[in-house]
Amino acid sequence: MLPAYLSHADCLKHEMGAQHPESPERLGAVSDQLLMRGLLDYMHAFDPPLATQDQLARAHSADYLQQFADTGANVPEDGYVQIDPDTRINAYSYRAALRAAGAAVMAADLVATGKAPVAFCNIRPPGHHAERAAAGGFCFFNNVAVAILHALDTYGLERVALVDFDVHHGNGSEDILAGDQRVLMCSSFESGIYPFCGDVPKAANMVNTGLPSRSGGKAFREAVSQHWIPALDAFRPQLLFISAGFDGHREDDMGNLGLTEADFEWVTRELVGVANRHAKGRIVSCLEGGYELSPLGRSAAAHVKVLIGAD
Ligand SMILES: [Zn+2]
Numbered sequence: 001m002l003p004a005y006l007s008h009a010d011c012l013k014h015e016m017g018a019q020h021p022e023s024p025e026r027l028g029a030v031s032d033q034l035l036m037r038g039l040l041d042y043m044h045a046f047d048p049p050l051a052t053q054d055q056l057a058r059a060h061s062a063d064y065l066q067q068f069a070d071t072g073a074n075v076p077e078d079g080y081v082q083i084d085p086d087t088r089i090n091a092y093s094y095r096a097a098l099r100a101a102g103a104a105v106m107a108a109d110l111v112a113t114g115k116a117p118v119a120f121c122n123i124r125p126p127g128h129h130a131e132r133a134a135a136g137g138f139c140f141f142n143n144v145a146v147a148i149l150h151a152l153d154t155y156g157l158e159r160v161a162l163v164d165f166d167v168h169h170g171n172g173s174e175d176i177l178a179g180d181q182r183v184l185m186c187s188s189f190e191s192g193i194y195p196f197c198g199d200v201p202k203a204a205n206m207v208n209t210g211l212p213s214r215s216g217g218k219a220f221r222e223a224v225s226q227h228w229i230p231a232l233d234a235f236r237p238q239l240l241f242i243s244a245g246f247d248g249h250r251e252d253d254m255g256n257l258g259l260t261e262a263d264f265e266w267v268t269r270e271l272v273g274v275a276n277r278h279a280k281g282r283i284v285s286c287l288e289g290g291y292e293l294s295p296l297g298r299s300a301a302a303h304v305k306v307l308i309g310a311d
Helices: 025-036 055-056 062-073 091-114 143-155 171-177 216-235 261-278 293-307
Strands: 004-006 043-048 081-084 088-089 120-121 160-164 183-190 205-212 241-246 283-287
Touching: 004 055, 004 062, 004 091, 025 283, 025 293, 043 241, 055 062, 055 091, 055 241, 062 293, 081 091, 091 120, 091 143, 091 241, 091 283, 143 160, 143 171, 143 241, 160 171, 160 216, 171 205, 183 216, 205 216, 216 261, 241 261, 261 283, 283 293
Parallel strands: 004 043, 004 120, 120 283, 160 183, 160 241, 183 205, 241 283
Antiparallel strands: 081 088
């Protein structure tokens, strides 16, 4: 039984212009590093399906789903439709978003049913800024929230945790999951940057650890050790999801937290420990941000190496 790797060519066809940092090349930067380090040899690659409307409807409003489907179906072949100042779609974006969410759902199925011990989804568009009724911040469907709600409903789980270490707060995941007592969400982020929220949690099931600009790895690790790990151990999740964003890396201009591969490796090891203590080791990790291609690939490889136990 090998760790699962989920990605799809549909995720490469969505693009928002040549200069946009959320580029199709991001997925190749990750897979190249996994391949080069031999990590894909230890993983079983799956071909994920498109998410269904029923799956998406657990996380998103009917109006939003209809609106995005209509907009997505009417983009000219060689043009774009602007969604917010940073986010736009091409003719292939809707299908890419369905595929990314479908991959997260399949990963949850594989891990929840014991067909894979852990899973990593190398997917885009990312999801954690997508709210119940709004796209934003390069995100359309909240892949990880769709997968979490699917796992809770399908497998009768009582407690599922989401950990988000992207440099930006997972406001979309918080919007969808706040107040759901079956879920504990821990989110670290750089305070004062997009999406300009998170310092005040929306509900008691949110552990938000905002960090000042230029905090560095030591402060990040202290926050995780002091706030996340005790909360996760008290909650005892039966399944652990990770919103794996690597834009907190010091070489990535999207943020200024100053993290390194070693920090992503360290936090992954801590989370594997949580999963081993409470969740039979079961983890589903989904790519979120990370825009400078070289540190993105190196950081994702450091994360996956520990996730699949190849360290
Ligand atoms: Zn981000």
